Amino acid sequence: MTVPAPAVETSAEQLVERHRATLDAAVAAIAERGWWSPYAEVPKAYGENALAEGRAAFEAYLGTPFPLDQLGTLEQVGDERSPYGPRLGVTYPRPDVDVLLAAMREAIPAWRDAGAEQRAAVVLEILARLNARSAEIAEAVMHTTGQAPAMAFQAGAPHAQDRALEAVAWAVAEMRRIPSDALWVKPQGKRPPLRMHKRFTVVPRGIALVIGCNTFPTWNGYPGLFASLVCGNPVVVKPSSRAILPLAITVAVAREVLAEAGFSPDLVALAAGRADERLAAELALRPEVRIVDYTGSTGFGEWLEREARQAAVFTEKAGVNTVVIDSTDDYAGMLANLAFTLSLYSGQMCTTTQNLLVPAGGIETDQGPKTFEQVGADLAAAIDGLLGDVGRATAILGAIVSPAIAERLERADTLGDVVLASRRIEHPQFPDADVRTPALVAVSGPQAPAASEEQFGPIALLVPTGSTAESLATLRRTVREHGAITAGVYSTDEAVLAATEEVALEVGVALSANLTQGVYVNQSAAYSDFHGTALNPAANASLADAAFVAPRFGVVQSRRHVEEEG
Amino acid sequence: MTVPAPAVETSAEQLVERHRATLDAAVAAIAERGWWSPYAEVPKAYGENALAEGRAAFEAYLGTPFPLDQLGTLEQVGDERSPYGPRLGVTYPRPDVDVLLAAMREAIPAWRDAGAEQRAAVVLEILARLNARSAEIAEAVMHTTGQAPAMAFQAGAPHAQDRALEAVAWAVAEMRRIPSDALWVKPQGKRPPLRMHKRFTVVPRGIALVIGCNTFPTWNGYPGLFASLVCGNPVVVKPSSRAILPLAITVAVAREVLAEAGFSPDLVALAAGRADERLAAELALRPEVRIVDYTGSTGFGEWLEREARQAAVFTEKAGVNTVVIDSTDDYAGMLANLAFTLSLYSGQMCTTTQNLLVPAGGIETDQGPKTFEQVGADLAAAIDGLLGDVGRATAILGAIVSPAIAERLERADTLGDVVLASRRIEHPQFPDADVRTPALVAVSGPQAPAASEEQFGPIALLVPTGSTAESLATLRRTVREHGAITAGVYSTDEAVLAATEEVALEVGVALSANLTQGVYVNQSAAYSDFHGTALNPAANASLADAAFVAPRFGVVQSRRHVEEEG
Structure with missing residues (x-):
């Protein structure tokens, strides 16, 4: 359509x-919540x-x-x-x-x-x-x-x-x-019923x-x-x-x-x-x-x-969007998906992941066990690979929207150990554009101050936890206290996925599990995804x-x- | 049912x-808004x-x-x-x-x-x-x-x-x-579509x-x-x-x-x-x-x-519920209806009329023109008649719920000219009950301070206006500034009824027109009447x-x- x-x-x-069919289809779509749209998303459809x-x-x-x-x-x-x-x-x-x-x-x-x-x-x-x-x-x-x-x-x-x-x-x-009107007829035993006409008007x-x-x-x-x-x-x-x-x-x-x-x-x-x-x-x-x-x-x-x-x-x-990394059967897919999420529009989205919770003892993957440090290094490499080509990098990153974000990025090294430093990229077409790659910073743990406030822009934090159980406790506390629009989890264990979903229900945040393909945690599709829950401090709607x-x-x-x- | x-x-x-049929009928009732109830309102239905x-x-x-x-x-x-x-x-x-x-x-x-x-x-x-x-x-x-x-x-x-x-x-x-789940399949041109399963949970x-x-x-x-x-x-x-x-x-x-x-x-x-x-x-x-x-x-x-x-x-x-009296083709019915409204539960209802707006020059009725003073005297007589019998009076009035209301009533004569004084009634069964008839007080006009605040309890104000047009302007101002759950109008002129309805829409208050039978402005029927509009200061819901x-x-x-x- x-x-x-x-x-x-x-x-x-x-x-x-003229618009009845589109409107009725939209009303049906919000009830069914599958994919639907009347508006083409590719420019060529417009001539x-x-x-x-x-x-x-x-x-x-x-x-x-x-x-x-x-x-x-x-x-x-x-x-x-x-x-x-x-x-x-x-x-x-x-x-x-x-x-x-x-x-x-x-x-x-x-x-x-x-x-x-x-x-x-x-x-x-x-x-x-x-x-x-x-x-x-x-x-x-x-x-x-x-x-x-x-x-x-x-x-x-x-x-x-x-x-x-x-x-x-x-x-x-x-x-x-709301009906436009109603006839209200109330029985009165043997007496004639009471009869009233009522008009109802929707009033802004x-x-x-x-x-x-x-x-x-x-x-x-x-x-x-x-x-x-x-x-x-x-x-x-x-x-x-x-x-x-x-x-x-x-x-x-x-x-x-x-x-x-x-x-x-x-x-x-x-x-x-x-x-x-x-x-x-x-x-x-x-x-x-x-x-x-x-x-x-x-x-x-x-x-x-x-x-x-x-x-x-x-x-x-503001919110502190969090992804719990427990294990994966598609390590490369996970890294590619996260790299794109962290890079898209330089992380200047209310849905971009900020905190990546990884057990300090490392994770199991389809490529064997990976230490906390290796996960950080591999994610850094995935980001570098994604943004290695200037044309592709600028097409993904866009430009930094405000000097405040650039300044925050300059101070990213004060938040913890820099795993991947942000780079400036010269935009081939717009020399004055401030284009930056994401910074990846390892903090000391879930209690690190940086992990408890929004770092809006291209800054992601690798947060070591004692275990996935501590990761889930951290997710719970982070969303309850600081809010979040999105949460994610990577695990091969259905019990971990279920436990994460229980935390998401408890604190009220939308969860994406094991995203490794062409959908990203920071994407929210109209008619299907609810953007925000009104249940945590990130949004009251x-x-x-x-x-x-x-x-x-x-x-x-x-x-x-x-x-x-x- | x-x-x-x-x-x-x-x-x-x-x-x-067990309860599916009742629930489904209730869901249908709120959309149709006619009379309906599964709960009998007469005691004898209960044995x-x-x-x-x-x-x-x-x-x-x-x-x-x-x-x-x-x-x-x-x-x-x-x-x-x-x-x-x-x-x-x-x-x-x-x-x-x-x-x-x-x-x-x-x-x-x-x-x-x-x-x-x-x-x-x-x-x-x-x-x-x-x-x-x-x-x-x-x-x-x-x-x-x-x-x-x-x-x-x-x-x-x-x-x-x-x-x-x-x-x-x-x-x-x-x-x-909210569906429990959905399959989201997004076309990707010649590539295979993106496919996601989504679960939706209603969370308190x-x-x-x-x-x-x-x-x-x-x-x-x-x-x-x-x-x-x-x-x-x-x-x-x-x-x-x-x-x-x-x-x-x-x-x-x-x-x-x-x-x-x-x-x-x-x-x-x-x-x-x-x-x-x-x-x-x-x-x-x-x-x-x-x-x-x-x-x-x-x-x-x-x-x-x-x-x-x-x-x-x-x-x-709180609110200041108001009735505009312009004219009537059932003067006796109007007086009887108002008398009951003002008396029921000693006016201790959030829906009871407080201000009666009457042109100082009087109104046209089926019993000929009536002066402002005559309307007041006739309404007083209607209340007296309704409450003349002690048994009926106590059955309508009930008892004063709190000393604060009794004290307010004692001071009613400071609000204006008393048209009908409140009487104490000895309850034949409960000698300690504080039973009082309503006071009817004529104030100086729409700007009288008493008419601009809630006088919760059995106090009604007769408010002289320059004309029905001024009554409508007063209704508009009163509801906008002080709120109201109910409003009423009596008129034989469809233009006046329409103008009152326009004011009700503008300031957001439920309107009852020409109530002369067994429905009262202070009654609100579930499944049919919306109680409060959330559009004026009396209620945000x-x-x-x-x-x-x-x-x-x-x-x-x-x-x-x-x-x-x-």
Whole structure:
């Protein structure tokens, strides 16, 4: 199944017809949880010239004010610099919050009254147009996040659209459970029954705020954005100051479709801030803002959870992702899989493994027993081998997204014994790009301070444990205290796999067992994998489940007596 | 349909068979939202001697330690006094919180692994046994809340059981959306597809805390209690110190069924506190406590929302319920309906109307135009007429639940001009019962301070407005700023009804239009009426919807490669 091409005619009724099959298939997919997607993940599916046209569209934005005709714009702001080098020079509306939020609130009743099916159809049309512009968005993602081109295309465009559609499907499934009306007839013994007609209306909570992150502005931002919108809430998008463009394009497309379908474009707006203001915090505390979606640091996430009490707050924060290595019957496959996981996007993913727990006495493998030191050396060699070719290395690593990550990497040797030092790689095409290979550091043991906090970026820790039993105890403690989005285990022993699964259930973290092929622990597939569990400190929400969507609307009922029909 | 009688054999598998039809009917009922119930609301359905046996069972508790064999009991505490007079003299376990919570946490894995269907069957068996003991629970509710016997029976037993089953049905419907496993097969062009097997497990958040209220310990406490339990969470019940017994019986029944079905009885426990400790607050901040359900004052509710950040917090707080009176074609019916609403349980309900908004210039009725003063006088006469007979009066009013409410009533004349003074009624059977008729007070207008805060208890305010338009503006402002669980409107003009409905949608409050028959604005029917919207300050949750149940569990997945079947 593929997504329909963008509509020529865009009345809401026409859009319902147009997108019904895709929506119903998405609702089925989240229940079945097999592989499914309407959005092709390979660029060639978008036409022979798609990439070139996408690049041209991206370049046309550079050095100009981004075209957005929002109300209440005070000035144009923005100072994005590509991790690949050049400054983008694009500027965006900085809003008069009072004016912008008032306009957004005024747009609610008509959008609410359109009902779930029409809203879903409009949202699917927005996603269809975003899909058609995948190459342009990929280029914007690449030059704001530092992702390599292939990853920026997949994760930034079709996979982000998948995560959006998945969240929309959950929301639609929930809204479809609310009947529009009901006849309530209560028996009264010998007296005539009481009869009431009741109307039920899905009502949005209010204005939703999406606070974008630097590394995955679309993939992490879309689920909340589109789930809120389909439930009837206007959405104000406050991007990271380093990654505005992908979300600006998204907002522009959403406004275009909303207007064409007869709704207020102010249902979706961009809010870019100045460096000297705290616009995200200001918006999050506004009484009109009733939903906040956030991905980023634990500090600001916890501040939002504590302070934005007028809102339902969905956060994804820091964690310490852990893999337990007990034994393997595919040593080479394990090393290759881990090497790729640690290298992909320089480990700048909330799902990248940080701590590798290995018994100090070594492990059994299909290549014979391996000491702790040998496992470290072999993993280092696997990483070196994977990244030996500059072209392949830059295609996997991308660029370091921020100076803070580069600085953390510079200090990696203070965390323990360096097993593999990070190298800088000269990017053949972008000489200013800061491209680095991962550092592999052996720490003293599970109690080492470095193993108990997130080292975001290309730093992985080899942690010696007394035994696999201690590894599991460490996994339990690490996830319970510090949180995690992912966990992994390698073992040939079903009892160890079962024990690891029991720990994963106990502390609430997604587990991948014995990944040796073309799936990696840091990959999460829409419609199938739950990203985050909301059960440990790394995230209070999961992408996507009922708890992620249901608080975005309420039900208001109206009832009155009715006479029996004659 | 009626609920099966309590089981003789109680293996979890047998209970699944036994209760499947009731559970499936409940799941269907919450989607259809017509009238439905498996629990008979009239005492005679429970046998000729049910009431006498219930009273005897209640009396057997008096003056004794309540039979609960919980771990970690430090001492027996309790000093309940019936609003009808006598002290109960029952004592309950005051827990060593560390010991109790540790035992509860240990009970989680087996309960989690039983799965949603077995847990639901056990919960339905608990509800069936509670149902069979409805008369006993009604007696306990009457003598802790001051509700009159008929109301204590209905609201305290079958209707509370309905609200429990409704919440369980929502939770089961959500858990059934999570498949136990899935095969994920992703095409890879000409290469063989990627194939993974994924297991999905519903995992409880942790220990749930139910903080009971004085007026509706079962009706308001059951939805959170049983929704948490069916999702796999142990539940610690901290009752109001004035209304322990109904929840103690509930806990005892739950423990009995859990043990018979092979689970730890520690999955449900009672925690009674001493007057000199803040046990509810202490429990709410424990890291093991991951869910809090609370009904009560806005002050403590907001404290919980702010401080108990490790938990999902569901609160129902104060509100200012409002009825807009524009016109009526059944003046007598309107007055009778309002008189009953204001009198029922002395207005000690979170759903009782407080503010009656009437144009100062009067209203049109089927009995001709009525001035503001005449409406007040006629409503006063309707209340007087309804409560003229002592037997009927006590059967409707019940008793004042706490001295604070009696004191507020004493000061009602400071709020405005008294249109109808509250009277004390001597209860023929319980001379110490504090029985009072409602006070009706005319305030100066919508801006009067009294109209902007909850006057919990039998105090209603007649509020003159410049017009129905001002009434609607007042309704909007009142609900937005102070919250409400219910709103009502009387009008013969469909445009006014539509405008009121628009306000209700805008501020998020349930609306009843032109109630003149045997349904009252303060009544909320399980499976059909949503109690609270979570959209205004009176409650951050609704009984019951997806948002009320979905955060009580997460999904933990485990995935691994699988080969193609040969």
